[in-house]
Amino acid sequence: MENWTLVSLSVLLGLTARWTVSLNSYSGTSKPPMFGDYEAQRHWQEVTYNLPVHQWYFNTTDNNLSYWGLDYPPLTAFHSLLCAHIAQLINPEWVELHKSQGYESPAHKLFMRATVIIADILIYIPAVVLYCLYLTDGSTRRKASTLLCILLYPGLILIDHGHFQYNSVSLGLAIWGVLGLGLGWDVLGSLAFTLALNYKQMELYHSLPFFCYLLGKCAKKGLTNKGLILLVKISVTVVVTFAVCWLPFLTDPQQSLQVLRRLFPVGRGLFEDKVANTWCSLNVLVKIRAQLSPEAQLYLSLAATLLAVVPSSIKLLMNPTFWQFKLALVNSSLAFFLFSFQVHEKSILLAAIPVCLLINELPLMSIWFLLATTFSMLPLLLKDGLLLPYAVTSLAFLFVSTYLLSALDRATVDGLRIAPYVRLYRTCFPRINIPLIVKWKFAFLLLAMAGLSFTSAALDPPANLPDLFPVLVSQCAHFQFLGCLVYFNVVQLMESPGVGDHKKIK
Amino acid sequence: MAAPMSESWSWFLALAFGVSLLKCLLINTYHSTDFEVHRNWLAVTHSLPVSQWYLEETSEWTLDYPPLFAWFEYGLSHIAKYFDKEMLVVQHLNYASPATVLFQRLSVIFADVVFIYAVKECCKCVKCSRGSKDLLGKPSFVLAGLLLWNFGLLIVDHIHFQYNGFLFGILLLSVARHFQGRHLEGALLFALLLNLKHIYLYISPAYGIYLLRSYCFTKDSPDGSFNWRSLSLFRLATLGVIVCSVFALSFGPFILLGQLPQVLSRLFPFKRGLCHAYWAPNFWALYNMADKALSILGVKLKLFDVDRLPKASMTGGLVQEFQHSVLPSVSPLATLICTLISVLPAVFRVWFRPSGARGFLQCVIICALGSFMFGWHVHEKAVLMAILPLSLMAVERKEDAGIFLILATTGHFSLFPLLFTAPELPIKILLMMLFSLYSFTSLKMLFRHEGSLITIPEAVYLTENTRKQKSQ
Numbered sequence: 001m002e003n004w005t006l007v008s009l010s011v012l013l014g015l016t017a018r019w020t021v022s023l024n025s026y027s028g029t030s031k032p033p034m035f036g037d038y039e040a041q042r043h044w045q046e047v048t049y050n051l052p053v054h055q056w057y058f059n060t061t062d063n064n065l066s067y068w069g070l071d072y073p074p075l076t077a078f079h080s081l082l083c084a085h086i087a088q089l090i091n092p093e094w095v096e097l098h099k100s101q102g103y104e105s106p107a108h109k110l111f112m113r114a115t116v117i118i119a120d121i122l123i124y125i126p127a128v129v130l131y132c133l134y135l136t137d138g139s140t141r142r143k144a145s146t147l148l149c150i151l152l153y154p155g156l157i158l159i160d161h162g163h164f165q166y167n168s169v170s171l172g173l174a175i176w177g178v179l180g181l182g183l184g185w186d187v188l189g190s191l192a193f194t195l196a197l198n199y200k201q202m203e204l205y206h207s208l209p210f211f212c213y214l215l216g217k218c219a220k221k222g223l224t225n226k227g228l229i230l231l232v233k234i235s236v237t238v239v240v241t242f243a244v245c246w247l248p249f250l251t252d253p254q255q256s257l258q259v260l261r262r263l264f265p266v267g268r269g270l271f272e273d274k275v276a277n278t279w280c281s282l283n284v285l286v287k288i289r290a291q292l293s294p295e296a297q298l299y300l301s302l303a304a305t306l307l308a309v310v311p312s313s314i315k316l317l318m319n320p321t322f323w324q325f326k327l328a329l330v331n332s333s334l335a336f337f338l339f340s341f342q343v344h345e346k347s348i349l350l351a352a353i354p355v356c357l358l359i360n361e362l363p364l365m366s367i368w369f370l371l372a373t374t375f376s377m378l379p380l381l382l383k384d385g386l387l388l389p390y391a392v393t394s395l396a397f398l399f400v401s402t403y404l405l406s407a408l409d410r411a412t413v414d415g416l417r418i419a420p421y422v423r424l425y426r427t428c429f430p431r432i433n434i435p436l437i438v439k440w441k442f443a444f445l446l447l448a449m450a451g452l453s454f455t456s457a458a459l460d461p462p463a464n465l466p467d468l469f470p471v472l473v474s475q476c477a478h479f480q481f482l483g484c485l486v487y488f489n490v491v492q493l494m495e496s497p498g499v500g501d502h503k504k505i506k
Numbered sequence: 507m508a509a510p511m512s513e514s515w516s517w518f519l520a521l522a523f524g525v526s527l528l529k530c531l532l533i534n535t536y537h538s539t540d541f542e543v544h545r546n547w548l549a550v551t552h553s554l555p556v557s558q559w560y561l562e563e564t565s566e567w568t569l570d571y572p573p574l575f576a577w578f579e580y581g582l583s584h585i586a587k588y589f590d591k592e593m594l595v596v597q598h599l600n601y602a603s604p605a606t607v608l609f610q611r612l613s614v615i616f617a618d619v620v621f622i623y624a625v626k627e628c629c630k631c632v633k634c635s636r637g638s639k640d641l642l643g644k645p646s647f648v649l650a651g652l653l654l655w656n657f658g659l660l661i662v663d664h665i666h667f668q669y670n671g672f673l674f675g676i677l678l679l680s681v682a683r684h685f686q687g688r689h690l691e692g693a694l695l696f697a698l699l700l701n702l703k704h705i706y707l708y709i710s711p712a713y714g715i716y717l718l719r720s721y722c723f724t725k726d727s728p729d730g731s732f733n734w735r736s737l738s739l740f741r742l743a744t745l746g747v748i749v750c751s752v753f754a755l756s757f758g759p760f761i762l763l764g765q766l767p768q769v770l771s772r773l774f775p776f777k778r779g780l781c782h783a784y785w786a787p788n789f790w791a792l793y794n795m796a797d798k799a800l801s802i803l804g805v806k807l808k809l810f811d812v813d814r815l816p817k818a819s820m821t822g823g824l825v826q827e828f829q830h831s832v833l834p835s836v837s838p839l840a841t842l843i844c845t846l847i848s849v850l851p852a853v854f855r856v857w858f859r860p861s862g863a864r865g866f867l868q869c870v871i872i873c874a875l876g877s878f879m880f881g882w883h884v885h886e887k888a889v890l891m892a893i894l895p896l897s898l899m900a901v902e903r904k905e906d907a908g909i910f911l912i913l914a915t916t917g918h919f920s921l922f923p924l925l926f927t928a929p930e931l932p933i934k935i936l937l938m939m940l941f942s943l944y945s946f947t948s949l950k951m952l953f954r955h956e957g958s959l960i961t962i963p964e965a966v967y968l969t970e971n972t973r974k975q976k977s978q
Contacts, residue, residue, distance in 0.1 A: 005947040012940045019932045020531040110928055117932075388533060388608075396527040403520050 006144035014151030049084035124172030154393035216320030308335035376477030552583035621675030708877035
């Protein structure tokens with residue numbers, strides 16, 4: 001079959017999965033007084049449409065910040081404004097100030113769902129298509145398979161089209177950034193990434209690899225001539241992009257400061273809910289929040305995060321190849337997710353998307369990690385009534401990706417890219433078959449996740465332990481994330497220069 | 507797509523499992539009144555004795571399928587009680603709790619296993635001489651894609667809600683058995699199928715004549731005409747015993763109860779009118795149009811008196827009889843005669859120039875199309891009865907592939923009004939694009955050395971259709 005057909009079929013399948021999931025309920029469906037993220041997004045449309053820019057981030061009589069106050073950077077606000085203008089054309093009631101609070105109707109749901117899928121079609125999907133066509137190895141059929149697997153990643157579909165958010169915008173922009181860097185268009189890449197950063201501040205999880213890769217590249221070209229020019233170009237791009245995005249808030253330092261305070265609510269504590277990161281998991285043993293002051297918690301998490309990202313960043317700085325960059329993206333975002341301050345369960349998507357980009361090179365581990373990320377959001381998805389789409393899309397992803405990428409056949413020492421590690425290991429334990437162990441672990445943990453998913457959905461927790469299942473889910477996911485952090489670090493750090501990915505800097 | 511093992515059937519299971527997961531994603535989509543129809547039948551068969559099945563009329567959706575389908579519902583109801591007992595109460599009209607929806611949807615998905623098995627058998631019957639070594643270029647792969655991922659079945663069964671996949675599975679399996687020379691099995695399956703849904707009566711001429719001619723007559727004369735002396739009475743008797751015993755099993759109890767007229771009146775409700783609420787794109791739709799046009803023209807030219815014309819509202823969405831204004835009204839008998847005349851040439855050919863299972867399959871398709879064109883109260887869904895068997899021929903001959911593309915595109919397009927709710931609009935467009943893209947490119951690749959599949963006027967006609975569909 002012709003190549004464009006395979007690509008189109010993959011995209012159409014991805015879109016079908018998205019739209020069918022979007023027919024299900026969203027977060028906070030008919031749950032007054034606070035509703036959920038769906039209402040938050042609608043409320044931002046209401047606020048940005050009706051209030052002048054300078055009131056968007058301030059608590060005023062018309063803008064009650066404790067009711068889903070705007071806490072994302074300006075691009076999100078502008079996006080809401082754009083959607084609000086369209087909403088106003090269709091039905092002004094949807095964005096009427098105050099009166100529209102908690103507005104729900106089938107037509108409105110259709111509109112909101114459509115805005116998400118349109119953002120997907122405009123930003124995320126083209127980025128993934130181009131990435132698969134130009135930056136993955138193998139035959140076209142293989143590229144189309146990779147594309148289908150990435151587009152079917154259940155976590156993003158369920159959160160964006162089920163739970164309701166616009167992650168595909170910021171993540172899509174970040175992939176545009178990766179695409180720019182991979183194709184050697186560093187300036188365009190940094191432009192796209194800066195936009196991503198201005199859409200969601202959580203994109204900071206990815207900023208270190210971008211920074212280190214570009215700096216390393218400039219240094220390699222020589223900081224006295226060519227490299228310096230590049231560095232200046234990139235810096236100017238970043239600064240100008242930031243300035244344009246923040247233009248309305250730069251008039252008054254109070255404005256900018258207020259936006260920053262909204263973006264980084266340090267007062268909210270080390271973690272919330274049951275998130276599968278280190279602090280929440282440790283909480284079972286040690287009640288950190290009770291024993292440490294908020295400042296100490298902040299510094300502790302900062303130190304732990306830095307410690308976790310420094311090795312991969314230094315390696316990338318010294319050896320700025322595209323392969324290293326992709327691995328560093330995973331390592332950095334995963335480290336941030338596991339150790340940083342005030343992490344949400346949905347932030348795991350930031351680690352998941354870079355792993356999606358590795359699915360062609362490291363199929364088995366990527367599939368495993370991606371399934372674990374979806375599983376880690378199970379309590380949230382159950383709350384939203386998305387059990388059925390969760391089960392079906394996870395199963396579909398597992399099946400399609402292992403089949404199309406022949407993940408199990410490729411789980412060899414070379415396929416897993418752990419040859420240097422295995423050589424080291426063999427000196428102590430000569431008879432160990434690591435790929436086999438990995439496959440068994442994969443199977444075992446899949447069963448564990450399936451079992452836990454089933455029990456959380458079907459059984460009631462014991463009365464004295466109401467949070468038993470969410471805690472078990474987060475512990476199980478956290479355990480796998482830690483394992484993956486170690487694995488991806490091993491792959492990145494042990495790669496000797498010249499081996500591994502062949503795509504060098506252009 | 508990058509299947510490593512092209513010899514094995516793993517790709518087939520992948521296609522089948524993939525589409526089953528897609529069906530699961532469609533569980534929460536809109537469902538039509540047919541959902542309530544089947545829920546009511548579950549309740550009726552579960553909670554009432556057999557003698558009441560065809561008498562019960564609490565719901566307006568009375569049981570109007572043959573007895574074997576009622577038994578199928580009866581079997582399902584014994585699983586249904588573990589999901590939600592409330593759905594099995596006859597008085598609970600329009601009951602659709604989440605568990606009920608889940609159960610009914612899953613029952614369709616699981617019943618499709620029959621369809622999947624039948625498709626696999628059909629794929630084995632396809633000649634693999636053509637096509638490349640490449641998996642995607644194999645006729646059997648293309649056929650599996652065309653059947654398993656058929657757009658019409660997906661939206662009719664898994665969104666609109668019906669059990670066609672399972673029934674078409676039996677039909678295709680029976681066709682495959684004829685291809686494999688296992689005629690008795692084929693006949694048994696078809697007899698079962700008739701007792702599950704009687705709409706398949708339309709293709710029974712093809713079955714009857716084919717079995718009689720090619721199975722009961724064991725030898726032809728040297729000049730190709732049939733030879734009376736080669737009639738095998740034993741074969742005829744076996745065939746008769748098989749068919750009659752299936753019918754006896756199905757209708758016997760009702761004959762004993764003296765309810766046969768009642769059952770038959772349920773099965774053949776001629777009160778429903780010439781055309782379905784939504785006109786199927788057939789001859790009578792044109793006839794109605796002509797009638798309407800003539801009546802308007804007549805009134806304009808003052809040939810008739812407006813008040814004396816019968817009020818004809820034909821597209822009100824109601825299932826009822828109506829009178830034509832100018833042209834003669836059409837009786838069920840007239841449609842039957844038209845249908846018979848339209849299929850006669852094909853049936854004659856099977857009798858006088860038998861060409862094996864392939865000729866039989868052609869005749870099945872022509873019977874299905876003839877009855878679609880001229881039948882009484884035809885549903886738009888009935889076009890699938892021609893599209894699905896035609897898929898088998900499309901992968902073998904270039905001419906058939908061209909016809910298939912035209913029929914499938916227009917036929918599937920005519921199913922669009924079935925789903926009229928806004929949230930389902932993107933799904934039907936996406937699935938239609940998916941299927942059309944796949945069928946066009948895969949068939950084009952299959953016959954890439956034999957020139958283009960459709961002529962330019964045909965291509966213009968199809969794009970025009972697509973354009974209208976977009977603007978809808």
